[in-house]
Amino acid sequence: MSPITHLLASWAVAEGCTSNKRERLWICLAGVAPDVDGLGIAVDLTNEMLGRAPTQFYPHYHHFLFHGIFGALVTVAIARAAGVRRLWALVLVFLSFHLHLLCDFVGARGPDWYDYWVIHYLGPFTYAGTFWWSHQWPLNGWQNFLITIALVAWTFARTIRNGASPMSLVSQKWDSTLVCTLRQWRLQIQAARKRNIGPAT
Template sequence: MSPATHLLAAGVLAGFSRLDHRGRVAVMIAGVIPDIDGLGVVPELFTRHSAHPLLWFSEFHHQLHTLLFAIIVTLVAVAFCGERLKTALFVLASFHLHLLCDLIGARGPDGDSWPIPYFAPFTQAHAWTWSGQWPLNGWQNFAITGLLLVATFWLAVRNGNSVVELFSTRADERFVGTLRGRLRSA
């Protein structure tokens, strides 16, 4: 799914976790970080017409969508956060929610289902695929994104924080304040 949908899903999970600010940020990062293996798209686009194109996106995308990377991310999160067991569980859940979302709704325009090599780099066997996977731009993804937005607003009003705190706590305070103000005047 798109990075925005992954971020909203991770933000909603963080909202339900009732972890502190640092824990919630860890849960959100865990929900988007598998896609840093997609950053290879930049050099690939720039070099695609050259004599030696760098196929970093084609070759490495989804190579961090693995159990090993999930464990590394969880260990790093636990080192920086309190409530270690709860943080570990939510970070692991957030990472795997990302994998699940890619599994169900990330079919590429060329029909490629982007199998998830869960046990890489040890083996490329047992990669995750699902024959019912819908396209990246399918209506299902728009519907899920819409539902996640509603959940984001609801949790922001209830908890007093939202996914915006990943970028700035001050911007998040303003966002939550505006939402609550609108609700009160409605």
């Protein structure tokens, strides 16, 4: 799925399970971390644009280097070194990483029906432990669109109710502004509804 969908899904886990900012940050980072093995695309495209010898970092390493147990354990270790101390929080980091794998497993197919995105769970050491789902839907499928819309709606609802959005991972000030704005909109909508269903004159 797209990085935005992964981020929203991991934020739903983080916001629902802990109020600690550092823990939330690392649960969300774990939710997007597997895709660091796709960053080779920048090198491939740069080499192509500069007319250098072509490289194949993206097709070779994306989903092989970090989309597995190795990536999960490295992410948990980095989170621990970065100050995530509670065991439950580290478990959530691990689970958030695997939620990403699950999302890719079900909905990351290429344009052709046979173009499955496989998970190399034991990569980058071996191709054993590779698996895929034959009903995997396309990356740009309506299912992913629907899931993303649902996550956006969920995030807005929780932001209004609990007063924190994914923006809080970046800036508390921006987050407060967003929360105030959303709550004002909700009050305006509620006021407009009351006017519409008020007694007829």
